[in-house]
Amino acid sequence: MNWSEFKNIFNDCKLQGEKIVIHSNLLKTIEFVKNNYRFEILKEIIAVDNGDGTTELTYKLFSPEDSEEVLISINVQNEAESISSIFESAIADEKEIFDLFGIRFNGNPELKRLYMPEDWKGHPLKKDYIENDERLKWNE
Amino acid sequence: MFKDIKYLILSMLTVFKHLFKKPVTLEYPEKRNIPPENFRGKPVVENCKCCGICTRVCPSGAITIDKENKVFKIDLKKCIFCGNCAYYCPHGAIKMSKEYELGTKEKEALVLNYKIGGADERN
Amino acid sequence: MSKLKLNLGPQHPSTHGVLRLILELDGEKIISCEPDVGYLHRGMEKMAEKLTYIQYLPLVDRIDYLAGFFYSELLCRTVEKALEIELSPRVKAIRVLLLELNRIASHLLWIGAFLMDLGAVSPFFYAFREREIILQYFEKISGQRMMNNYFVFGGVRRDIGYLEDVENFLKILPDKVNDYEKLITENPIFLQRTKGKGVLDKKTAFNFAITGVNLRASGVSLDFRKGDYLYKDFEFTPVVLEEGDSWARYKARVMEIRESAKIAAQALEILKREKSIEQTLINPLTLKLPEGEYFQEIEAPRGLASIYVKSTGDSKPYRLKWRTGSYYSVNLLRKILKGAYLNDAIAISGSLDIILPEVDK
Amino acid sequence: MNYLYFLYIEFLAKHNIPQLFGDITFYVIPCCIIFAALLIVVLALVLFERKLLGWFTQRKGPNRVGFWGLLQTLADAFKLLCKENITPKGADRFLFNLAPIIIFVPVMVALGLIPYSSEFTFMNFQTNLLIFIVIGAMPVLSILLAGWASNNKYSLFGAMRSVSQILAYELPIAFVILSVAVLASSLNLSQITLAQSSAKGIFGWFGIPCFIGFVIMFICVIAELNRCPFDLPEAESELICGYNTEYSGMRFAIFYLSEYALLFANALLLAVLFLGGYLSPFGKYLSPMIFPPEIGSILVYFEQAFWLFAKSFLIIFVIIWIRATLPRLAAFDLLKFSWACLLPLSILNLFLMVILKYLTGGGYV
Numbered sequence: 009m010n011w012s013e014f015k016n017i018f019n020d021c022k023l024q025g026e027k028i029v030i031h032s033n034l035l036k037t038i039e040f041v042k043n044n045y046r047f048e049i050l051k052e053i054i055a056v057d058n059g060d061g062t063t064e065l066t067y068k069l070f071s072p073e074d075s076e077e078v079l080i081s082i083n084v085q086n087e088a089e090s091i092s093s094i095f096e097s098a099i100a101d102e103k104e105i106f107d108l109f110g111i112r113f114n115g116n117p118e119l120k121r122l123y124m125p126e127d128w129k130g131h132p133l134k135k136d137y138i139e140n141d142e143r144l145k146w147n148e
Numbered sequence: 149m150f151k152d153i154k155y156l157i158l159s160m161l162t163v164f165k166h167l168f169k170k171p172v173t174l175e176y177p178e179k180r181n182i183p184p185e186n187f188r189g190k191p192v193v194e195n196c197k198c199c200g201i202c203t204r205v206c207p208s209g210a211i212t213i214d215k216e217n218k219v220f221k222i223d224l225k226k227c228i229f230c231g232n233c234a235y236y237c238p239h240g241a242i243k244m245s246k247e248y249e250l251g252t253k254e255k256e257a258l259v260l261n262y263k264i265g266g267a268d269e270r271n
Numbered sequence: 272m273s274k275l276k277l278n279l280g281p282q283h284p285s286t287h288g289v290l291r292l293i294l295e296l297d298g299e300k301i302i303s304c305e306p307d308v309g310y311l312h313r314g315m316e317k318m319a320e321k322l323t324y325i326q327y328l329p330l331v332d333r334i335d336y337l338a339g340f341f342y343s344e345l346l347c348r349t350v351e352k353a354l355e356i357e358l359s360p361r362v363k364a365i366r367v368l369l370l371e372l373n374r375i376a377s378h379l380l381w382i383g384a385f386l387m388d389l390g391a392v393s394p395f396f397y398a399f400r401e402r403e404i405i406l407q408y409f410e411k412i413s414g415q416r417m418m419n420n421y422f423v424f425g426g427v428r429r430d431i432g433y434l435e436d437v438e439n440f441l442k443i444l445p446d447k448v449n450d451y452e453k454l455i456t457e458n459p460i461f462l463q464r465t466k467g468k469g470v471l472d473k474k475t476a477f478n479f480a481i482t483g484v485n486l487r488a489s490g491v492s493l494d495f496r497k498g499d500y501l502y503k504d505f506e507f508t509p510v511v512l513e514e515g516d517s518w519a520r521y522k523a524r525v526m527e528i529r530e531s532a533k534i535a536a537q538a539l540e541i542l543k544r545e546k547s548i549e550q551t552l553i554n555p556l557t558l559k560l561p562e563g564e565y566f567q568e569i570e571a572p573r574g575l576a577s578i579y580v581k582s583t584g585d586s587k588p589y590r591l592k593w594r595t596g597s598y599y600s601v602n603l604l605r606k607i608l609k610g611a612y613l614n615d616a617i618a619i620s621g622s623l624d625i626i627l628p629e630v631d632k
Numbered sequence: 633m634n635y636l637y638f639l640y641i642e643f644l645a646k647h648n649i650p651q652l653f654g655d656i657t658f659y660v661i662p663c664c665i666i667f668a669a670l671l672i673v674v675l676a677l678v679l680f681e682r683k684l685l686g687w688f689t690q691r692k693g694p695n696r697v698g699f700w701g702l703l704q705t706l707a708d709a710f711k712l713l714c715k716e717n718i719t720p721k722g723a724d725r726f727l728f729n730l731a732p733i734i735i736f737v738p739v740m741v742a743l744g745l746i747p748y749s750s751e752f753t754f755m756n757f758q759t760n761l762l763i764f765i766v767i768g769a770m771p772v773l774s775i776l777l778a779g780w781a782s783n784n785k786y787s788l789f790g791a792m793r794s795v796s797q798i799l800a801y802e803l804p805i806a807f808v809i810l811s812v813a814v815l816a817s818s819l820n821l822s823q824i825t826l827a828q829s830s831a832k833g834i835f836g837w838f839g840i841p842c843f844i845g846f847v848i849m850f851i852c853v854i855a856e857l858n859r860c861p862f863d864l865p866e867a868e869s870e871l872i873c874g875y876n877t878e879y880s881g882m883r884f885a886i887f888y889l890s891e892y893a894l895l896f897a898n899a900l901l902l903a904v905l906f907l908g909g910y911l912s913p914f915g916k917y918l919s920p921m922i923f924p925p926e927i928g929s930i931l932v933y934f935e936q937a938f939w940l941f942a943k944s945f946l947i948i949f950v951i952i953w954i955r956a957t958l959p960r961l962a963a964f965d966l967l968k969f970s971w972a973c974l975l976p977l978s979i980l981n982l983f984l985m986v987i988l989k990y991l992t993g994g995g996y997v
Contacts (some may be wrong), residue, residue, distance in 0.1 A: 097480035123309035230329030389961030396689035
């Protein structure tokens with residue numbers, strides 16, 4: 009996966025540590041990486057709540073032939089493009105992130121809560137999720 | 149067709165072979181399994197220096213020490229018998245005993261109270 | 272076409288845990304299947320943000336209680352790599368030995384459970400008889416059979432002992448596995464139930480991010496143990512089969528048991544050679560990971576297991592995420608069960624080795 | 633039988649009870665004996681199976697209740713008696729309660745037909761072999777009722793599967809029974825047993841000339857009883873308990889015991905048809921030689937019954953042994969196996985038996 013060729017096609021991205029940070033058109037980037045550089049497995053989608061209202065989604069792509077891995081990350085508010093049209097494994101990942109972080113992926117065929125029951129209020133893994141149960145405060 | 153019958157008979161015979169072997173099961177209440185040497189059973193405490201390390205190492209907050217009336221409490225309802233306290237206690241005060249039958253009738257008996265300093269009688 | 276909606280509900284003997292499949296049936300043929308998970312969700316990732324690393328270590332065995340060593344190895348590995356702690360060869364050999372024994376135990380349980388799904392009663396008890404020997408060995412060295420909490424940051428809790436038990440086990444294992452082969456592999460009814468059922472080709476496997484034995488049974492030789500630092504000086508050949516149906520997955524797991532037994536034997540040799548165990552253990556109370564993001568992965572019995580830790584320099588992780596193998600096998604069910612009959616569906620979902628605590632985390 | 637009849641009338645006459653009462657009640661006594669014997673044998677069979685399954689898988693099997701576990705099934709039956717009889721909300725109440733009765737009655741009839749010894753047969757009319765075909769079909773009716781009436785999707789699946797399965801395996805049994813009737817040139821079970829006593833001991837049995845029929849009938853009996861590897865209707869790992877999921881308490885006990893009673897009845901039938909009923913495998917009976925003549929002549933009948941039971945328990949042992957090893961067949965292959973393979977084979981077997989009968993010029997009786 010040569011970085012320079014990728015750079016001049018998608019110009020608004022930069023290499024931060026081992027991650028490629030992009031700002032928009034997520035679907036086209038992932039599709040481009042999958043078809044051109046044979047990254048055929050989407051290992052996982054990692055979501056981290058940055059605390060200031062934005063969530064950082066990191067897509068870990070892996071190519072089984074030359075066993076190489078690339079990380080593409082993007083900062084989103086609470087809307088994101090779903091990539092379940094390219095990777096069907098993303099259906100479950102996106103449902104989990106919607107359930108725990110509250111990010112709506114438009115384009116996901118069945119976007120509903122994965123773990124929590126339907127009528128659960130709030131998204132547990134967000135930093136501003138306050139549990140009002142005293143027993144959980146024992147380790148502060 | 150005959151290959152199938154051959155393998156059917158073969159699998160039948162391997163099961164028949166087990167008919168005469170000694171059973172491996174153990175009749176629990178009569179014959180008990182002796183737990184091995186470093187088995188993690190019920191935590192037991194003697195001459196604790198109440199340094200508080202175990203309270204900070206316990207994953208489920210089962211240990212509470214109140215220094216005023218010198219009582220060391222382990223709540224077996226919360227304890228997951230992970231052995232962290234016994235491993236990280238600098239004075240070796242907490243030991244994991246070999247007792248694993250902890251069923252009791254009333255809930256209070258599950259909270260073990262140990263007196264700190266002097267004889268550790270449980271009330 | 273009359274559609275019947277059937278709940279292969281949470282309380283069902285052959286879903287290996289609390290998995291609910293909402294099936295739409297036409298007669299006994301499955302039109303669509305939607306897995307509904309979350310009945311065993313314990314919030315491992317939320318708990319991680321509230322506990323320090325040493326407090327979180329015992330909970331990690333519970334992510335996949337059949338392969339507890341793998342997940343505690345993942346967490347220990349993250350901390351060791353973050354603090355640049357080098358493991359002595361004896362500790363590495365201990366870890367490899369216990370990981371492989373755990374893999375054998377997990378595959379043995381799967382063989383028993385899979386055959387019980389297909390209706391055969393006795394292989395379940397034979398597989399458990401062997402697994403019992405391994406669990407008793409784990410109890411001897413770590414104190415508990417499954418929740419063993421034996422790996423610690425920087426090494427192991429106490430030096431390993433009772434190696435002769437492992438030797439006896441590795442001596443009797445080959446002919447016990449041959450017993451299973453004689454009993455099951457060529458059994459015509461078993462072949463009828465599994466040959467050509469639930470075929471998983473390479474494209475859908477990649478598309479559904481399937482890894483581990485399920486992928487290797489479909490012809491892709493992708494074994495993450497190859498690049499693993501623990502397995503560097505062990506030679507073994509990853510098991511690859513071409514058919515990709517339930518039978519190939521069964522056969523691949525049986526061959527994988529034999530492969531793991533070889534690795535365990537090599538680890539025993541190393542343990543006999545390396546006598547001295549010196550490990551630099553860390554004071555758990557003042558353990559703080561330097562700021563940054565850490566990725567680690569390992570080849571668990573049910574596919575690739577990996578951990579992501581984002582730490583902001585204090586004693587509790589800012590964010591911790593697990594990737595487990597069965598999570599994606601359950602997601603695969605929605606495609607692989609289409610068009611199968613009801614009792615084949617049970618066999619196919621059994622062959623994928625789905626364990627629910629891994630899915631729900 | 634008529635010797636016992638006169639004894640009974642004489643006994644009643646002594647207590648000056650009119651003979652009419654004797655005629656009526658005479659046939660009630662054997663039915664009570666059969667019912668009691670059936671209960672004991674069924675309880676023993678359940679324990680026999682659980683013990684065997686235990687030994688096959690290196691376990692001990694039930695050994696807590698009573699010495700060596702003998703009272704275990706009695707305890708289970710008593711426990712089921714005390715359990716509450718729950719009827720699910722949407723269930724069709726009348727059919728739901730009718731199903732267990734229908735499954736238990738035919739088994740009683742079946743046991744009355746079988747000649748336990750040359751003297752001791754109850755319903756000894758000329759065509760009592762045909763009734764067994766009807767007996768084979770009756771449980772299907774009750775399974776269908778149970779599956780439909782308990783308003784549970786899993787039970788409905790179990791019922792549908794069992795109807796198609798027993799229908800598929802009923803025909804080969806009919807043809808095999810026909811071929812045995814051809815060999816023995818009679819439809820009466822005691823005649824068939826006598827027909828097998830022509831040669832000395834084992835060689836006279838129909839199991840040897842009609843071996844294909846024996847194997848087919850053995851497979852069909854396992855399929856008809858919904859036992860492994862054909863136990864689709866109550867597959868534990870898929871349909872939990874199939875048709876008897878919603879039953880609890882006494883009704884479930886009746887279903888459970890009738891399954892074993894049917895197993896015993898069919899094993900007896902197999903023993904009579906192919907393994908020479910109450911004939912002893914050594915040609916002559918042992919008890920006249922061992923005991924002095926007057927006791928020996930009475931003991932012979934008991935020894936005949938013993939040989940019949942021994943053969944049927946051997947068959948039951950093999951059935952349980954098969955259950956311990958083989959996985960379950962797929963629903964589709966199960967039907968294909970019967971229609972495509974067993975049915976033509978049984979017709980061929982009938983054809984062979986007719987040729988054999990013609991060649992040996994009616995050698996067999």
